[in-house]
Amino acid sequence: MLSNDDNALLAQTGPGTAMGELFRRFWLPAALSSEVVSDGPPLRLRLLGEDLLAFRDSDGRIGIVEPYCSHKLAPLFFGRNEECGLRCVYHGWKFDVDGRCVDIPNVDKSGAEKMKPQVGITSYPTREVGGMIWVNLGPKHAEAVVPELEWTSLPAGHVHLSRWLQRSNYAQGLEGEIDSSHLTFLHRGLKVPVSGITPGLVAIQEDGAPVLEGCETDYGIFYGARRTSGEDQFYWRTTHWLLPFYSLISGTNMLHGRAWVPVDDHHVMTFNYLYRLDRPFTQDEIDSIEEGGFFPPLRDRVSYGMPDGTIIDTYLPRANRENDYEISRDVQRAETFTGIRGVNDQDRCLQENMPSAFGHGPGRLVDRSREHLVASDRAGIMTRRMLLRLARELQNGIEPRAPYDAALYRVRAVAVLSEIADFETLRETHKGETHAVV
Ligand code: FES
Numbered sequence: 521m522l523s524n525d526d527n528a529l530l531a532q533t534g535p536g537t538a539m540g541e542l543f544r545r546f547w548l549p550a551a552l553s554s555e556v557v558s559d560g561p562p563l564r565l566r567l568l569g570e571d572l573l574a575f576r577d578s579d580g581r582i583g584i585v586e587p588y589c590s591h592k593l594a595p596l597f598f599g600r601n602e603e604c605g606l607r608c609v610y611h612g613w614k615f616d617v618d619g620r621c622v623d624i625p626n627v628d629k630s631g632a633e634k635m636k637p638q639v640g641i642t643s644y645p646t647r648e649v650g651g652m653i654w655v656n657l658g659p660k661h662a663e664a665v666v667p668e669l670e671w672t673s674l675p676a677g678h679v680h681l682s683r684w685l686q687r688s689n690y691a692q693g694l695e696g697e698i699d700s701s702h703l704t705f706l707h708r709g710l711k712v713p714v715s716g717i718t719p720g721l722v723a724i725q726e727d728g729a730p731v732l733e734g735c736e737t738d739y740g741i742f743y744g745a746r747r748t749s750g751e752d753q754f755y756w757r758t759t760h761w762l763l764p765f766y767s768l769i770s771g772t773n774m775l776h777g778r779a780w781v782p783v784d785d786h787h788v789m790t791f792n793y794l795y796r797l798d799r800p801f802t803q804d805e806i807d808s809i810e811e812g813g814f815f816p817p818l819r820d821r822v823s824y825g826m827p828d829g830t831i832i833d834t835y836l837p838r839a840n841r842e843n844d845y846e847i848s849r850d851v852q853r854a855e856t857f858t859g860i861r862g863v864n865d866q867d868r869c870l871q872e873n874m875p876s877a878f879g880h881g882p883g884r885l886v887d888r889s890r891e892h893l894v895a896s897d898r899a900g901i902m903t904r905r906m907l908l909r910l911a912r913e914l915q916n917g918i919e920p921r922a923p924y925d926a927a928l929y930r931v932r933a934v935a936v937l938s939e940i941a942d943f944e945t946l947r948e949t950h951k952g953e954t955h956a957v958v
């Protein structure tokens with residue numbers, strides 16, 4: 521459990537909050553590169569509680585700027601993206617990717633020249649790495665570096681990226697990633713598959729109380745969940761949580777993970793990365809992924825109204841709160857533990873609907889003072905502790921290391937069958953390995 525004070529500290533990432541300041545030390549995934557084209561329509565975003573507009577200018581440069589014109593605060597989303605700038609359609613003022621005002625056509629020439637330097641809009645530094653647009657909303661962007669997660673350096677065909685909106689605080693999503701015990705229940709099938717079953721899957725299916733051992737690292741938490749597999753060996757499934765919100769999950773052929781980027785305190789953007797080390801994805805694999813093989817089938821991009829009336833451009837899963845995540849009670853009786861189709865849909869139906877600590881209704885902060893955590897929740901407990909400690913340290917002037925050391929992020933998740941019973945020996949033995957088919 522967490523006190524309400526610690527819970528608020530963990531969950532709140534808006535401007536001026538302690539956790540918000542910690543997150544602002546890092547480069548953050550903002551959108552996929554493919555979503556913004558030169559001179560194309562801008563993209564409405566919200567990140568860490570701040571409303572933003574992303575656009576790509578005629579030279580291919582990315583701008584992430586405040587979304588309102590400095591003249592009369594008209595929304596720049598409706599602007600014309602033309603000749604290296606975004607032109608407000610109300611009276612024609614124009615801004616470049618750095619937020620500079622470059623044209624004021626409704627004022628005489630000399631007046632406009634005088635005004636331009638004073639009426640720029642806020643702009644944040646951006647990078648484009650690994651098919652992702654990154655932004656830094658903090659004061660130390662010049663020293664911070666984009667994390668060298670393995671997928672960011674692979675050829676484009678080896679990586680599949682997507683994003684969708686989850687209507688919960690980021691912490692629910694993040695904690696689900698590092699909760700090995702729930703695999704045995706939430707994601708369980710009731711029938712034993714006739715083919716494709718591996719010893720690892722059998723161990724997950726049969727052992728719902730894995731022994732969790734882990735350690736804090738400079739980049740986050742590395743832990744292993746140990747399950748018995750047959751008479752004389754263990755199935756070890758290791759997972760990385762990397763500051764401030766990334767996961768790396770082991771897999772047989774495809775590795776994967778997610779970034780849980782806070783939109784505001786009640787919404788999180790889930791960035792999903794799937795990648796192969798051995799070869800590019802085939803078209804069949806991409807089709808299978810996008811039809812729901814690994815993450816929820818998404819609707820086309822929508823203009824989504826936030827509860828406060830602001831619109832953002834985002835993707836929503838087909839199964840969601842409004843249709844009970846398409847649960848089938850018949851399937852739940854006979855085929856799967858939940859009766860809900862996709863793995864993420866299964867996670868999301870719980871994470872979006874937990875009871876709140878402050879105010880009422882879904883989307884508010886979860887009341888973590890009412891939890892009863894057990895040994896298999898250890899990874900989540902370690903993660904909370906580390907985030908709370910780093911946020912407090914930063915308040916006292918102690919900088920975290922991870923935002924400034926991109927190489928820390930060059931790690932992989934491993935799943936192995938082994939006779940080794942302790943995590944430290946396992947870690948030493950499999951250092952530098954990729955993954956094993958188990
Ligand atoms: S409000 Fe944008 S130019 Fe007037």
Ligand SMILES: [Fe+2]
Pocket residue numbers: 696702706707863867
């Ligand atoms: Fe899950």
